[in-house]
Amino acid sequence: MHMPYDSRxxxxxxxxxxxxxxxLASVIEAAMRAPTYAERLxxxxxxxxxxREALARLPVLRKSELxxxxxxxxxxxxxxxxxxxxxxxxFTSPGPIFEPEGRGPDPWGAARALHAMGFATGDVVLNTFxxxxxxxxxxxxxxxxxxxxxxxxxxxxxxxxxxxxIAAFRPVxxxxxxxxxxxxxxxxxxxxRDASCIKKALVSGAAFPKSLQEDIAAxxxxxxxxxxxxxxxxxxxxxxxxxxMVVNEDLIVEIVRPGTGDPVPEGDVGEVVVTNLxxxxxxxRLALGDLTAALPGPSxxxxxxxxxxxxxxxxxxxxxxxxxxxxxxxxxxxxRRHPELKRLRLIVTREAEADxxxxxxxxxxxxDALKAAVGATLQDLTKLKGAVDFVVPGSLPNDGKxxxxxxxxx
Amino acid sequence: MHMPYDSRxxxxxxxxxxxxxxxLASVIEAAMRAPTYAERLxxxxxxxxxxREALARLPVLRKSELxxxxxxxxxxxxxxxxxxxxxxxxFTSPGPIFEPEGRGPDPWGAARALHAMGFATGDVVLNTFxxxxxxxxxxxxxxxxxxxxxxxxxxxxxxxxxxxxIAAFRPVxxxxxxxxxxxxxxxxxxxxRDASCIKKALVSGAAFPKSLQEDIAAxxxxxxxxxxxxxxxxxxxxxxxxxxMVVNEDLIVEIVRPGTGDPVPEGDVGEVVVTNLxxxxxxxRLALGDLTAALPGPSxxxxxxxxxxxxxxxxxxxxxxxxxxxxxxxxxxxxRRHPELKRLRLIVTREAEADxxxxxxxxxxxxDALKAAVGATLQDLTKLKGAVDFVVPGSLPNDGKxxxxxxxxx
Numbered sequence: 001m002h003m004p005y006d007s008r009x010x011x012x013x014x015x016x017x018x019x020x021x022x023x024l025a026s027v028i029e030a031a032m033r034a035p036t037y038a039e040r041l042x043x044x045x046x047x048x049x050x051x052r053e054a055l056a057r058l059p060v061l062r063k064s065e066l067x068x069x070x071x072x073x074x075x076x077x078x079x080x081x082x083x084x085x086x087x088x089x090x091f092t093s094p095g096p097i098f099e100p101e102g103r104g105p106d107p108w109g110a111a112r113a114l115h116a117m118g119f120a121t122g123d124v125v126l127n128t129f130x131x132x133x134x135x136x137x138x139x140x141x142x143x144x145x146x147x148x149x150x151x152x153x154x155x156x157x158x159x160x161x162x163x164x165x166i167a168a169f170r171p172v173x174x175x176x177x178x179x180x181x182x183x184x185x186x187x188x189x190x191x192x193r194d195a196s197c198i199k200k201a202l203v204s205g206a207a208f209p210k211s212l213q214e215d216i217a218a219x220x221x222x223x224x225x226x227x228x229x230x231x232x233x234x235x236x237x238x239x240x241x242x243x244x245m246v247v248n249e250d251l252i253v254e255i256v257r258p259g260t261g262d263p264v265p266e267g268d269v270g271e272v273v274v275t276n277l278x279x280x281x282x283x284x285r286l287a288l289g290d291l292t293a294a295l296p297g298p299s300x301x302x303x304x305x306x307x308x309x310x311x312x313x314x315x316x317x318x319x320x321x322x323x324x325x326x327x328x329x330x331x332x333x334x335x336r337r338h339p340e341l342k343r344l345r346l347i348v349t350r351e352a353e354a355d356x357x358x359x360x361x362x363x364x365x366x367x368d369a370l371k372a373a374v375g376a377t378l379q380d381l382t383k384l385k386g387a388v389d390f391v392v393p394g395s396l397p398n399d400g401k402x403x404x405x406x407x408x409x410x
Numbered sequence: 411m412h413m414p415y416d417s418r419x420x421x422x423x424x425x426x427x428x429x430x431x432x433x434l435a436s437v438i439e440a441a442m443r444a445p446t447y448a449e450r451l452x453x454x455x456x457x458x459x460x461x462r463e464a465l466a467r468l469p470v471l472r473k474s475e476l477x478x479x480x481x482x483x484x485x486x487x488x489x490x491x492x493x494x495x496x497x498x499x500x501f502t503s504p505g506p507i508f509e510p511e512g513r514g515p516d517p518w519g520a521a522r523a524l525h526a527m528g529f530a531t532g533d534v535v536l537n538t539f540x541x542x543x544x545x546x547x548x549x550x551x552x553x554x555x556x557x558x559x560x561x562x563x564x565x566x567x568x569x570x571x572x573x574x575x576i577a578a579f580r581p582v583x584x585x586x587x588x589x590x591x592x593x594x595x596x597x598x599x600x601x602x603r604d605a606s607c608i609k610k611a612l613v614s615g616a617a618f619p620k621s622l623q624e625d626i627a628a629x630x631x632x633x634x635x636x637x638x639x640x641x642x643x644x645x646x647x648x649x650x651x652x653x654x655m656v657v658n659e660d661l662i663v664e665i666v667r668p669g670t671g672d673p674v675p676e677g678d679v680g681e682v683v684v685t686n687l688x689x690x691x692x693x694x695r696l697a698l699g700d701l702t703a704a705l706p707g708p709s710x711x712x713x714x715x716x717x718x719x720x721x722x723x724x725x726x727x728x729x730x731x732x733x734x735x736x737x738x739x740x741x742x743x744x745x746r747r748h749p750e751l752k753r754l755r756l757i758v759t760r761e762a763e764a765d766x767x768x769x770x771x772x773x774x775x776x777x778d779a780l781k782a783a784v785g786a787t788l789q790d791l792t793k794l795k796g797a798v799d800f801v802v803p804g805s806l807p808n809d810g811k812x813x814x815x816x817x818x819x820x
Binding site: 150 | 480484485494495497498499500501502506508532533534540541542543547548551555560561562563564565567568571574575577578579
């Protein structure tokens with residue numbers, strides 16, 4: 001059971017990489033037909049972006065920039081080559097960020113994830129993601145329908161009516177947040193109504209802590225997590241193996257040092273950066289602000305694509321110190337100016353009623369001269385004085401934190 | 411502008427009737443593959459249902475019966491030949507009544523209505539009907555997309571976000587209730603935000619009184635009404651001519667005396683009964699509980715199908731008199747037993763702290779013997795005593811009322 005959706009999921013990494021980078025040039029070309037991508041990628045010859053190393057040299061587009069950019073140049077800030085009228089549906093998501101829906105029967109790439117979770121033709125699916133304004137509901141709706149499932153477009157809330165449609169249609173599957181699944185199951189139990197028809201679930205959009213996983217499993221439901229965003233769609237998903245999340249096909253996922261576009265060493269926690277392979281709606285190195293880490297090797301389920309741990313927190317660690325913004329980009333710039341340094345972590349604390357900061361820096365060759373130089377660079381870039389504390393390489397935690405705000409909130 | 415959607419809209423009545431009744435037999439055949447239709451239509455030879463007269467002899471299925479029937483035999487009470495898994499989406503609507511979504515790109519027949527209102531390829535449409543549980547949102551979504559429009563699936567509420575998507579995407583068209591259109595326009599005006607991009611609208615689902623029509627028109631918006639239900643989809647719609655609502659193609663609409671299956675004389679107010687021509691989800695003589703009346707002749711816009719006045723109230727006039735239910739069916743039965751009577755109207759009043767009822771009956775030949783006989787039939791059928799008051803034919807109001815409850819609410 002839970003067989004691969006198609007042979008692309010189990011091809012060798014070399015084959016997948018060759019396929020991806022054979023297609024990427026035309027996607028970059030398409031992106032450059034949009035004015036803002038054209039400006040940001042000026043001088044790039046798309047044909048030369050034929051490897052992950054070459055891709056890593058392209059600028060990232062931070063999702064956090066998009067609200068202001070789109071406000072100044074609505075609706076898409078010049079990042080979409082086609083006009084809004086060329087799409088089927090138009091959405092918004094918190095920010096606000098505005099996004100179009102891609103083409104085809106499964107524009108958000110959800111069918112593959114649902115298939116990996118055991119969803120099949122004829123399954124009746126209770127879809128409680130919202131269809132209103134945001135793309136979540138349609139993501140699942142189109143993916144499930146592409147698989148031949150039958151969808152109850154339930155949306156969130158209205159628990160009483162959810163119980164009514166469960167009684168009438170006996171859905172075998174649930175899609176929505178894990179919390180709302182629990183709300184429905186608890187409401188059914190309390191009202192003495194039978195919701196035992198639900199046997200499997202795709203959950204997303206919120207944390208799914210161990211205790212809740214156990215609670216749901218104890219009720220006979222196989223629930224799997226997906227990692228999806230409103231701009232890209234389904235980025236990665238669990239499979240029957242329950243061994244991390246497998247990255248979706250037709251995407252290039254990179255994990256970078258927050259504040260940079262530089263891939264982290266394999267296994268390090270970093271920010272998710274996604275490039276899609278959709279020439280109609282190309283997205284090149286979109287930095288999503290989410291933290292994750294790669295897992296080594298292929299999934300035991302046989303899928304060979306990159307595996308990630310799933311959502312590990314927010315990457316955007318911009319904070320204010322003594323009233324001044326301090327950004328991960330500035331910490332990354334310190335590393336670039338001093339190649340002797342490995343991992344860096346700016347620790348912000350509160351001492352004697354004032355903000356204080358210390359740059360913890362991994363280096364194999366600590367010297368007083370280097371310490372003074374790094375301190376000067378820190379002050380130069382942040383306009384703030386801070387201490388520098390050398391530590392041995394590998395001793396800083398692998399949690400993706402570049403700025404660790406350790407001030408107690410009063 | 412607002413040209414017909416296709417040549418079927420302007421064909422002669424004879425041509426349309428021939429087409430409809432050529433197709434009806436296979437639809438009835440399909441219906442009879444569903445157990446409850448099979449039972450209700452037992453003994454009918456579908457090939458003999460080749461005219462409106464023959465159709466009028468089939469039993470009606472009252473929508474008001476469906477909640478109890480479906481509760482006893484979920485989900486569709488045996489009226490749908492295919493299982494739920496054969497459909498794409500499943501819905502509920504107040505009752506609750508459960509219904510499947512038909513097949514194809516425009517399963518609710520909305521494209522034709524939108525086209526008649528001037529919606530065209532590339533139009534950005536703000537769709538504020540709900541997509542959650544009920545089919546309203548998808549009705550418009552699929553119809554608009556079939557026309558090549560781009561849909562913002564906004565759903566109702568969230569006025570602030572509605573203004574954001576209006577600013578970002580500049581929709582040229584609105585779909586939703588007339589009230590919510592006013593709410594959005596007022597909110598935009600109050601916030602000093604520009605919603606003048608909206609130039610046309612399909613409104614439905616609520617009354618659209620003259621004063622509101624004028625308010626919307628004064629803001630430069632061409633708003634047209636559609637009459638749609640969750641079971642059938644779009645039944646009739648206004649056109650550029652603004653001369654009543656033209657019935658949708660692929661439906662047979664009858665207007666019957668409430669409580670019966672008998673067509674009223676042309677122009678009389680009666681209950682809407684719809685037969686669709688979808689063999690996948692056949693619906694035979696579904697009595698919707700809504701009142702309307704036919705308008706004479708074709709629409710000035712050139713569409714030749716039956717024109718109706720639109721929604722004129724609820725047909726279900728069942729009431730309680732002295733604690734006993736009195737139903738339109740009982741009044742209709744009086745008419746059947748006394749063919750000398752024309753239009754009937756049971757008037758319920760309050761006299762000396764007690765319920766009282768008077769049957770006003772049109773007849774050209776009033777006699778004391780007939781009055782006594784009608785009074786006896788009234789008591790026989792309702793188990794209640796009532797007065798009988800003869801009036802001349804044509805003197806009772808043409809408002810579809812069979813039971814007029816004129817008791818003041820304390």
